[in-house]
Amino acid sequence: MNINILMVVACALLSGVSADENRQERVPAKGFAVYEEKGSFQPFEFTRRAVGDGDVQIEILYAGICHSDLHHVRSEWGKEEYPMVPGHEIVGRVVGVGKDVTSFKVGDMAGVGCMVDSCSECPACVAHKEQYCKDVVLTYHSHDRFHGNELTQGGYSDRIVVAEKFAVKIPQGAHLEKVAPLLCAGITTYSPLRYAGVKKGDKVGVAGFGGLGHMAVQYAVALGAEVTVFDVSEEKRGAASELGAVRYVNVNKPSDFQGLDGSFDFIISTIPSGYDPAMYLKMLKMDGQMAIVGLPAFDKMPTISLASLIFQGNRKVFGSQIGGIRETQEMLDYSVENGIYPWVEMIEADAAAIDEAYRKVLDGAVKFRYVIDMKTMK
Ligand SMILES: [Zn+2]
Ligand SMILES: [Zn+2]
Incomplete structure (x- = not known):
């Protein structure tokens, strides 16, 4: 047993907890998933990765329904993996931050769009166009190569853990219930x-x-x-x-x-x-x-x-595919300053209500964006 292990054991004994319990815990989450191609939505419980030093944990308040969610759920852009929790138009409140996080504190409002990580080094990342990084991690239906290759899950859920630099700040005075669709x-x-x-x-x-x-x-x-x-x-x-x-x-x-x-x-x-x-x-x-x-x-x-x-x-x-994080922040600031918002229809966080919204999006009967009020989830 080397000196480091001895110290860990000694500290654990002194503090009354085991070394295992000292490790950061994965974050429990619940939401709505489809379990098979073209399936209907069902409640789904899962876990998010533990909040790392550079991460923020966001309690999701609103999640937009994007037409691309329908394409993914239906495997129309290639074979997908299930269960799938869609949603890449996310607005919520920061409820936890890692020790190295500098731009958010608990209680701040934050948004997450279509991406949650990238390599930071390639020409696309250096040019602040992370969406074109070959290692970009999408908010859902993507394997996160920076976190054990786990499958990402999206915003039709109660919380998300994301690297600080992939969260955007929601400007003061924004109409929160209409902000989510701006992110895509x-x-x-x-x-x-x-x-x-x-x-x-x-x-x-x-x-x-x-x-x-x-x-x-x-x-x-x-x-x-x-x-x-x-x-x-x-x-x-x-x-x-x-x-x-x-x-x-x-x-x-x-x-x-x-x-x-x-x-x-x-x-x-x-x-x-x-x-x-x-x-x-x-x-x-x-x-x-x-x-x-x-x-x-x-x-x-x-x-x-x-x-x-x-x-x-x-x-x-x-x-053109979405936009980089820096430009997303610029767009958000510009939109709020100029009063530019989507026309939204709010729905309850309920599996049948999401299924019904999908039918209306397919029929072109939505004007113009459904937003799920995640606070209403039972
Ligand atoms: Zn979208
Ligand atoms: Zn890159």
């Missing part, structure tokens, strides 16, 4: 608008007017752009103008497209199902840009023909 829908649309340099007077098209699209409209309007919304029905025409869009195109009405070819500086596609991207490409001006953020199911993935890229040349099409 907000940053996913804010980031490409900034990346493309959208500015006052630009003509911007927003294709797909759901959870993401209704945030894109608000950011583009706040940046001073003239916004046109594209969606598949008449139902959302009123909402588009209420959010500041100047034109609404029902894509099933050919006359709505009149005069739009070659007219946009920037188009963002948030469409989560099959469509023809070339239809939007030809509406870009010369030097115009198109950002793709909507990711349809793999078996319905649209393709873009090289011919349409060449014949509509000198326009740029780029993909």
Whole structure:
């Protein structure tokens, strides 16, 4: 027995606890999971990793339901592992901090989006674009290579443990019940608008007017752009103008497209199902840009023909995935300062209520984001 072990044993004896009990404990959690592909939600009890020196433990108050949660639950983006607790739009209260944490204290409000860790060293991480780190750990359905490769679980639950640098600060005065969807829908649309340099007077098209699209409209309007919304029905025409869009195109009405070819500086596609991207490409001006953020199911993935890229040349099409943590904080501060929030409908933390919300998201009947009030969990 070496001297270190002797000291541990001596300390344990003196303090009346065993060495095992001195170790940090895993954190018990409960929430809602699907247990199989396309299954319905059921209560689920599990544990989170122990709160490490650089971690915060957050009591979850609100969790947004994102369309990508449906894709994951249904294994539409590749084979998933179950049980799965979805949810990557999380707002809550800090209830514990590790000894090295400097930016949060117990009682602070904090948010967690789509990522919970990354390598910190690669070019993407150094550029504050952790979402493109090859070792990024997603908030759920991801193996956490920095913590024993355990499967991560998301925000439809009562608590989460996360590295301090992957938690964002909720600005004072924020409407807490509406903040959660900003952590995915907000940053996913804010980031490409900034990346493309959208500015006052630009003509911007927003294709797909759901959870993401209704945030894109608000950011583009706040940046001073003239916004046109594209969606598949008449139902959302009123909402588009209420959010500041100047034109609404029902894509099933050919006359709505009149005069739009070659007219946009920037188009963002948030469409989560099959469509023809070339239809939007030809509406870009010369030097115009198109950002793709909507990711349809793999078996319905649209393709873009090289011919349409060449014949509509000198326009740029780029993909964009959420945004880095630094930009997420910037987006959150900007949103709260400018009063930009999603339209949300609150539901109770109840398995049947989540199932029902999923059915409505699938039917396109949600306006525009469901948020689960986790405080109501029994
Ligand atoms: Zn999302
Ligand atoms: Zn990295």
